[in-house]
Amino acid sequence: MDQTKLESFVMxxxxxxxxxxxxxxxxxxxxxGLYKAMAGAGPISARQLAARTDCAERYVREWLNAQAxxxxxxxxxxxxxxxxxxxxxxxLADEESPVYLPPAWQVPASMWFDEEKTLEAFRTGKGVAxxxxxxxxxxxxxxxxxxxxxxxxxxxxxxxxxxVVERLEAGIAVADVGxxxxxxxxxxxxxxxxxxxxxxxxxxxxxxxxxxxxxxxxVAERVSFDVARAVDYxxxxxxxxxxxxxxxxxxxxxxxxxxxxRVLAPGGTVMLVEPFAQDRVEHNISPVARIYYAASSTIxxxxxxSEGGNLVLGAQAGEARLxxxxxxxxxxxxxxxxxTPFNLIFEARR
Ligand SMILES: C[S@@+](CC[C@H](N)C(=O)[O-])C[C@H]1O[C@@H](n2cnc3c(N)ncnc32)[C@H](O)[C@@H]1O
Numbered sequence: 001m002d003q004t005k006l007e008s009f010v011m012x013x014x015x016x017x018x019x020x021x022x023x024x025x026x027x028x029x030x031x032x033g034l035y036k037a038m039a040g041a042g043p044i045s046a047r048q049l050a051a052r053t054d055c056a057e058r059y060v061r062e063w064l065n066a067q068a069x070x071x072x073x074x075x076x077x078x079x080x081x082x083x084x085x086x087x088x089x090x091x092l093a094d095e096e097s098p099v100y101l102p103p104a105w106q107v108p109a110s111m112w113f114d115e116e117k118t119l120e121a122f123r124t125g126k127g128v129a130x131x132x133x134x135x136x137x138x139x140x141x142x143x144x145x146x147x148x149x150x151x152x153x154x155x156x157x158x159x160x161x162x163x164v165v166e167r168l169e170a171g172i173a174v175a176d177v178g179x180x181x182x183x184x185x186x187x188x189x190x191x192x193x194x195x196x197x198x199x200x201x202x203x204x205x206x207x208x209x210x211x212x213x214x215x216x217x218x219v220a221e222r223v224s225f226d227v228a229r230a231v232d233y234x235x236x237x238x239x240x241x242x243x244x245x246x247x248x249x250x251x252x253x254x255x256x257x258x259x260x261x262r263v264l265a266p267g268g269t270v271m272l273v274e275p276f277a278q279d280r281v282e283h284n285i286s287p288v289a290r291i292y293y294a295a296s297s298t299i300x301x302x303x304x305x306s307e308g309g310n311l312v313l314g315a316q317a318g319e320a321r322l323x324x325x326x327x328x329x330x331x332x333x334x335x336x337x338x339x340t341p342f343n344l345i346f347e348a349r350r
Contacts, residue, residue, distance in 0.1 A: 098151035106140025127306025172239025178246025182210025251307025257329030
């Protein structure tokens with residue numbers, strides 16, 4: 001037994017445990033408005049924060065101490081006050097920031113809540129559909145991805161695709177397959193008023209949510225949302241077909257890509273957005289890959305299996321396997337167009 005190795009791993013595992021407890025605190029702080037009340041406030045006492053957020057002081061003090069212990073906020077012992085740095089406020093308090101993280105904690109919350117279903121799935125090999133999970137999964141992942149899409153989709157990802165922005169400006173039909181809550185659809189509709197956007201998803205409550213998002217942002221006339229599967233949504237000769245973080249969830253991704261090939265207009269493009277991953281497990285040793293593999297074990301693989309599981313890619317499929325999906329579906333062109341720490345963005349044409 002290597003004692004140093006043991007001690008170092010115990011510290012590592014305790015650090016992870018501490019982070020998991022901290023995640024509960026992040027969720028509370030976000031839902032109670034504690035971080036928002038601290039943002040830009042400078043040093044603030046527990047009593048002041050409790051008063052500003054209409055919370056009980058004793059709970060707020062303990063929460064603040066947990067924040068200080070985790071270095072999420074600074075504690076000033078002389079004045080017994082707590083301070084949220086502006087950089088930390090971007091991550092914890094600013095709902096519009098591309099690095100706003102609190103909604104992401106709703107996903108592991110749903111994973112804990114659904115543990116019995118996952119245990120059963122591991123033992124039987126059966127699937128668990130996306131819609132069978134606790135609602136915090138759909139809301140948490142949609143809210144988390146929304147800010148990344150807002151930062152990158154229109155300014156970076158679409159311009160990285162050959163000729164697509166020009167076609168969107170001229171006016172084309174666009175399909176957003178597996179659109180979820182439709183944040184990606186709405187962002188594109190806001191940017192390109194000449195084009196028409198059609199979101200499809202098998203999860204009816206998400207489609208309802210997408211309609212509400214469209215109405216709230218004033219683009220409802222330029223978008224439509226329908227419950228439909230990735231293999232049989234209607235043919236409208238789309239100039240652009242998008243898959244945002246959903247291809248790897250499908251039970252038959254090749255059939256979905258084949259359907260896209262069928263309903264794509266001549267010269268049309270598929271934009272595939274997938275979780276960032278290298279091709280080989282040994283190169284996916286990172287905190288981001290860990291998040292994706294864990295979500296994949298409980299959610300993505302489980303959904304693909306629930307749909308028959310012809311090809312269960314998992315959330316760390318990597319470029320080589322994704323390219324093969326499109327090659328097998330009859331696409332002659334596939335290239336990586338852009339990337340972020342969380343996503344790979346590909347362009348495919350027939
Ligand atoms: C991880 S979520 C991504 C949602 C959204 N595109 C986003 O980026 O936030 C995967 C989505 O794919 C949808 N989905 C799963 N299987 C599908 C299928 N066979 N056809 C269409 N949508 C499907 C799920 O209902 C879910 O909304």
